Amino acid sequence: MTRTAREAPHHRTLTCYTNYGCRLPECVERKRAWARDRDRSLRAGTWQPLVDAAPVREHLQRLMEAGLTQQAIADTAGVAHQSISDFTHHRGKRRGLRHRTDPEFAAKILAVTVDTVTAGRVDATGSHRRIQALVAAGWPLLHIGRQFGIDEQRPEQILRVQRIFAATRSQVYTGYEWLQHQRPERHGVPKHKARQARERAASNRWPTPRYWTDRMDVIDDPDFEPLYGVTKREIVAQDAHWLIVQGRLDRASAAARLGVSKAYIDHAFRDHPQYAVDVAA
Known part of the structure; x- marks a missing residue:
């Protein structure tokens, strides 16, 4: 039976190599670099073995009980979302909850608080x-x-x-x-x-x-309303609606204010009935 290969969620950590069998050149080199660093640390006596994941899991549970999402926690800690869910959800029949973790990763998660998530x-x-x-x-x-x-x-x-x-x-x-x-x-x-x-x-x-x-100066402005794909007739219908409802004008007066004929407003309302207003001419 052919087994379908799963696609890695990202290619920034060793997860794609170890859990998904990814063999992209850059991912293979990342794995080799990690192995070289580990070997150097072992020779220097500075290698930090994996630590118990229980404190991390308990801390994550408290954060989620306080109403924080896994994505918010991951964003704050600067880690992948998948690395958070590995502590809280079983990863298939062969891979259960994570019980050991890297000390540096544990420190990132334990540093997250409700205040740090809601700020910034x-x-x-x-x-x-x-x-x-x-x-x-x-x-x-x-x-x-x-x-x-x-x-x-x-x-x-x-x-x-x-x-x-x-x-x-x-x-x-x-x-x-x-x-x-x-x-x-x-x-x-x-x-x-x-x-x-x-x-x-x-x-x-x-x-x-x-x-x-040509509008990069306003792309971040929430008060700027892009009129992309909006026709002149729809704009007239919107403006006429406002003048009639807020300005208390009749259609003829609204047409004169907008520089169009009353018939044009009638057609605009017909084409865009969501703006139509039933008033006297």
């Missing part, structure tokens, strides 16, 4: 727009996560929150600067997946990287 968050508007622009360019969210070097589910999660860690924002900004100039089909994205990503962006009116090229 920033507005996510710019990150939302960069991720959405990449989707508009044909990058599926899962592929964006892989290219950013973060958990593949993370971009979807970022789009659902209003504030993120500064370190996460930095990862998105750095990844976007490179990825916006790349064609997804040349980096392992199937054509039909790229097409689906573009269709998703179009249905949500997510601007493309080209749109933001």
Whole structure:
């Protein structure tokens, strides 16, 4: 029976080599470098063996009982999300909970407190727009996560929150600067997946990287409203709605204020009924 190889969630630690059988040249070299460091430390008598993982697991449990998510803990500690879940969830029939861990990793987790997690968050508007622009360019969210070097589910999660860690924002900004100039089909994205990503962006009116090229001074501004994919008729319908409801004008007066005919407003309301207002002419 053929066994399907699992894909590593990331390629930044030894996990992909040891747990997923990854043999990318850079990952093999990372493994060899780790072995060389271990051998040097053993000869020097400074090697630190693995320590009991129970204190780390108990600390994680307390943090999660306080309402913190594993992703928030991982972001604060500067470690991969998978490395957190290894302490809290069984990894299949052959691999149970982690019972030993690296001292340095343990120190990172034990240093995390509720206060350190909730501090240091920033507005996510710019990150939302960069991720959405990449989707508009044909990058599926899962592929964006892989290219950013973060958990593949993370971009979807970022789009659902209003504030993120500064370190996460930095990862998105750095990844976007490179990825916006790349064609997804040349980096392992199937054509039909790229097409689906573009269709998703179009249905949500997510601007493309080209749109933001001349607007980088406002891409992070939450008060700036991109009018990407919005027609003149829809803008007139929005403005007419506001003038009629808030300004208490009739349609003829609203039309004169907007420099269009009353018939144009009627057509705008017909095409965009969500803005239509039933008032006298």
